[in-house]
Amino acid sequence: MGDRLRVLGIDPGLASTGFGVVEAAPGGHDARSIAMGAIRTKAKQPRAQRLATIAQRVDELIVEHEPTEVAIEQQYVADNVRSAMAIGEARAAVMVAAAGRGLPVHEYTPSAVKEAVTGYGGAPKEQVQQMVMAQLELTEEPSPLDVSDALAIALTRLAESRLDALLSGDAQPTGSGQGGAA
Amino acid sequence: MGDRLRVLGIDPGLASTGFGVVEAAPGGHDARSIAMGAIRTKAKQPRAQRLATIAQRVDELIVEHEPTEVAIEQQYVADNVRSAMAIGEARAAVMVAAAGRGLPVHEYTPSAVKEAVTGYGGAPKEQVQQMVMAQLELTEEPSPLDVSDALAIALTRLAESRLDALLSGDAQPTGSGQGGAA
Numbered sequence: 001m002g003d004r005l006r007v008l009g010i011d012p013g014l015a016s017t018g019f020g021v022v023e024a025a026p027g028g029h030d031a032r033s034i035a036m037g038a039i040r041t042k043a044k045q046p047r048a049q050r051l052a053t054i055a056q057r058v059d060e061l062i063v064e065h066e067p068t069e070v071a072i073e074q075q076y077v078a079d080n081v082r083s084a085m086a087i088g089e090a091r092a093a094v095m096v097a098a099a100g101r102g103l104p105v106h107e108y109t110p111s112a113v114k115e116a117v118t119g120y121g122g123a124p125k126e127q128v129q130q131m132v133m134a135q136l137e138l139t140e141e142p143s144p145l146d147v148s149d150a151l152a153i154a155l156t157r158l159a160e161s162r163l164d165a166l167l168s169g170d171a172q173p174t175g176s177g178q179g180g181a182a
Numbered sequence: 183m184g185d186r187l188r189v190l191g192i193d194p195g196l197a198s199t200g201f202g203v204v205e206a207a208p209g210g211h212d213a214r215s216i217a218m219g220a221i222r223t224k225a226k227q228p229r230a231q232r233l234a235t236i237a238q239r240v241d242e243l244i245v246e247h248e249p250t251e252v253a254i255e256q257q258y259v260a261d262n263v264r265s266a267m268a269i270g271e272a273r274a275a276v277m278v279a280a281a282g283r284g285l286p287v288h289e290y291t292p293s294a295v296k297e298a299v300t301g302y303g304g305a306p307k308e309q310v311q312q313m314v315m316a317q318l319e320l321t322e323e324p325s326p327l328d329v330s331d332a333l334a335i336a337l338t339r340l341a342e343s344r345l346d347a348l349l350s351g352d353a354q355p356t357g358s359g360q361g362g363a364a
Contacts, residue, residue, distance in 0.1 A: 056282070088271045093278050
């Protein structure tokens with residue numbers, strides 16, 4: 001049998017951190033969304049408090065939804081050093097919470113996410129959003145955009161696990177039934 | 183009256199995070215060092231694990247030494263976006279731990295620290311180190327340099343609190359005796 005994969009995808013940001021919990025069968029097939037939303041912090045709060053809020057909410061999401069893995073965007077582009085540090089800080093708050101619960105954290109660049117979800121690393125945001133809706137059979141557009149991005153990041157981890165399964169010989173073609181995969 | 187100030191100063195870095203605990207009488211006088219050292223993480227570990235280690239060790243330092251405040255370097259210079267993010271991540275791990283324990287976090291730029299400790303914002307590192315040793319009556323140079331920097335950051339917070347006390351009219355001139363300080 002083997003366990004189902006449940007991935008908490010995160011698009012980190014200081015003001016708004018998108019999240020999406022996606023579950024799939026072993027091998028990464030039959031993805032469905034379990035939860036999605038955004039963690040918001042107020043600009044008037046001290047920065048340390050905002051980061052602690054992000055870490056705390058991620059910890060609560062982990063306790064509530066029991067993901068087996070966390071996937072997060074690894075973004076090495078920023079307007080300037082100051083904004084790079086702010087993104088790094090938000091991402092660190094997420095990683096501290098995830099590693100604190102013993103969960104593996106997978107990092108993906110924005111182009112890797114686009115490639116995995118649409119087949120093209122330079123795809124526009126709207127196309128990523130449409131593919132996320134199609135793969136998860138969502139009837140409404142996830143909003144705001146960082147929620148959609150978080151779901152895309154989780155789907156990227158599932159795509160990778162399908163590839164891992166293929167490479168290790170445990171592949172189950174879609175619709176082949178349960179088989180004996182661990 | 184008033185309680186003694188105990189500041190946990192931190193110079194954050196992914197590979198090595200310097201820390202120093204400094205205590206002073208109300209008004210920021212008569213500083214002495216309580217503890218100092220560095221939190222090290224291994225480059226071969228996953229980044230999330232390294233950040234969680236920093237947050238966890240800072241939490242342990244807070245529980246062990248019971249600081250009333252945390253002071254941290256706020257550095258908006260970096261070689262590139264990638265190193266800026268790494269510094270931001272390490273700083274965030276510290277802030278998550280501090281805010282998670284309800285402690286106020288004060289941030290100072292490197293030049294503000296140099297100004298506070300030596301009287302000159304462009305002072306060389308060696309001069310900062312010598313002034314830290316003099317103010318804390320240390321007989322050995324704190325090593326490595328980020329330990330000395332962490333102590334300097336804590337002393338900056340004490341200098342600021344002396345200024346706050348002066349401005350609020352609670353100032354006690356150095357050497358004026360103990361008064362009723364707790």
